[in-house]
Amino acid sequence: MSVVDFHIHMAYYHSYTPGFVEFLMRQRGETPEEMVAKYGTPEKLLAFLDGSGVDFAVLLAEMSPITTGVIDSDYVAAFCRGSRRLIPFASVNPRTAPDPVKELRRAVTVLGCRGLKLYPTYQMFYPNDPMVYPLYAACRELGIPVMLHTGSSVFPGSRLKYGDPLFLDDVAVDFPDLPIVVAHCGRPFWYDHAFALARLHPNVYLDVAGLPPQKLPIYFPEFERLAEKWIFGSDWPGVPDIRKNIETIRGLPWSEATKQKLLYENAARLLRLT
Numbered sequence: 001m002s003v004v005d006f007h008i009h010m011a012y013y014h015s016y017t018p019g020f021v022e023f024l025m026r027q028r029g030e031t032p033e034e035m036v037a038k039y040g041t042p043e044k045l046l047a048f049l050d051g052s053g054v055d056f057a058v059l060l061a062e063m064s065p066i067t068t069g070v071i072d073s074d075y076v077a078a079f080c081r082g083s084r085r086l087i088p089f090a091s092v093n094p095r096t097a098p099d100p101v102k103e104l105r106r107a108v109t110v111l112g113c114r115g116l117k118l119y120p121t122y123q124m125f126y127p128n129d130p131m132v133y134p135l136y137a138a139c140r141e142l143g144i145p146v147m148l149h150t151g152s153s154v155f156p157g158s159r160l161k162y163g164d165p166l167f168l169d170d171v172a173v174d175f176p177d178l179p180i181v182v183a184h185c186g187r188p189f190w191y192d193h194a195f196a197l198a199r200l201h202p203n204v205y206l207d208v209a210g211l212p213p214q215k216l217p218i219y220f221p222e223f224e225r226l227a228e229k230w231i232f233g234s235d236w237p238g239v240p241d242i243r244k245n246i247e248t249i250r251g252l253p254w255s256e257a258t259k260q261k262l263l264y265e266n267a268a269r270l271l272r273l274t
Contacts, residue, residue, distance in 0.1 A: 001260055003246055004056045004267035005049070006147075007183060007209035007233025010076060011039035013062070013069040019156040020068045028240055035237060042083055049085070052242040055264075056273060058115065058233075060147075061091035061107075064122035067155040073103075077111035087271060089115040089147065093123050094132050101138045108142045114271060117183075119149045120162040127162070128170035136175050145179035145270050147207065150194065151187035165194040172201040179270055181231060183207045191219050198229040205266065209233030213248040224254055230262040231270070 013020075016032055024030055030038075039045050049057055061076040062068060073090040080086035090107035092100045107113040116139055120127050127148055139146045150165045152158075165186040172180055185206050186194040198204045206229055208216060216223060223230070232249070234242045250259060268274050 001250075002055045002264045002268075003053055004058070004232065004264050004271070004273070005052075005054045005234050005236070005242060006058045006181070006207055006231045006267050008057045008059050008236045009062065009238070010059060010071045010079070011035040011045070011237065012075070013071040014075070015065065016069040017065070017067060017155070017157070023154060024237070027238060039237075042079055042086060046083065046085065049242075053246050054242060056085050056087060056267075056271070058087045058089055058267075058271070060089050060117045061113075062117070062119065062122075063091045063093040063096070064119050066124075067119075067122040067153070067157040073107040073111055073113055077107070077113055081112065087115075088113045089117045091117050091119070092135060094118070094129075094135060095123055095125055101134045104135060104138050105142070108144060113144075115144045116146045117149075118146065120167075121149055121151075121153050121158045121160060122155070124159055125162060127167040133174070136171060136178055140175055140178045145181055145205075147181035147183050149183050151184045151190060160189075164190050165197055166190070168197060168204065169201075172197065172204050176201075176203055179203055179205065181205045181207050181270070183233070184210050184235075185219070187211060195220055195222075195226070198226055205229050205231050205270065207231045207233045208262075209235035210239060213245050213252070216249075217252060217254075224258050227255075227258040227261050228266060230258075231267045232263045 061073040077088040080088040090113035092103050094100045151163050165182050182194050198206050
């Protein structure tokens with residue numbers, strides 16, 4: 001069974017906040033420099049993914065200088081270039097970028113990015129703010145999905161009020177042809193909101209990154225009812241053991257068809273891997 005990890009952060013960032021460095025040390029016992037030494041080249045990361053049982057990985061740019069740090073779309077795209085297994089997603093900060101749409105268009109048409117990741121709780125905006133709508137329109141025009149961080153965060157400076165998935169209801173209605181990936185399913189406050197959105201809107205998908213896989217049947221008792229909507233993500237390096245998460249999912253009391261959709265098929269469809 002093939003696996004797509006739809007949610008991997010880079011080992012290297014141009015800049016890190018103190019809170020992010022502290023998180024790495026607490027979660028992994030590693031400094032950023034140690035992380036880069038172990039995973040900071042495509043070859044090293046691919047070797048790690050091989051050992052983790054991951055066939056394809058979405059690597060995320062991030063423009064969140066207040067809460068976590070900065071790693072731009074140029075770096076992520078260059079890192080992925082040359083390997084069809086590594087899939088770059090751009091990031092644009094709609095509050096600070098001089099021309100967010102121009103930046104996104106360049107990331108996709110010049111750099112080769114295949115999706116957009118936005119971080120409302122880190123970049124301080126509501127997902128249904130009209131300020132962001134030109135970015136959604138550009139994603140639709142470019143034919144790429146948009147992923148948004150939802151729910152809580154451990155990083156100092158984050159604003160949880162921006163993390164309720166319910167704000168994406170407007171976006172799903174106004175852009176019905178735009179694939180929207182709800183990262184983290186609104187953890188831990190708004191699982192019901194995320195599930196309801198995916199049930200209501202054909203274009204809304206749920207990314208389980210950062211959620212303990214053994215608890216998914218508890219968080220979502222009707223998980224299999226939305227088998228076509230789930231996407232596996234690890235949230236590495238915050239979640240260090242990708243293989244353990246995959247093995248746990250394979251042991252859950254769901255049909256093999258549901259597990260295959262979660263681990264590969266739904267993401268492959270969005271990313272046009274097949």
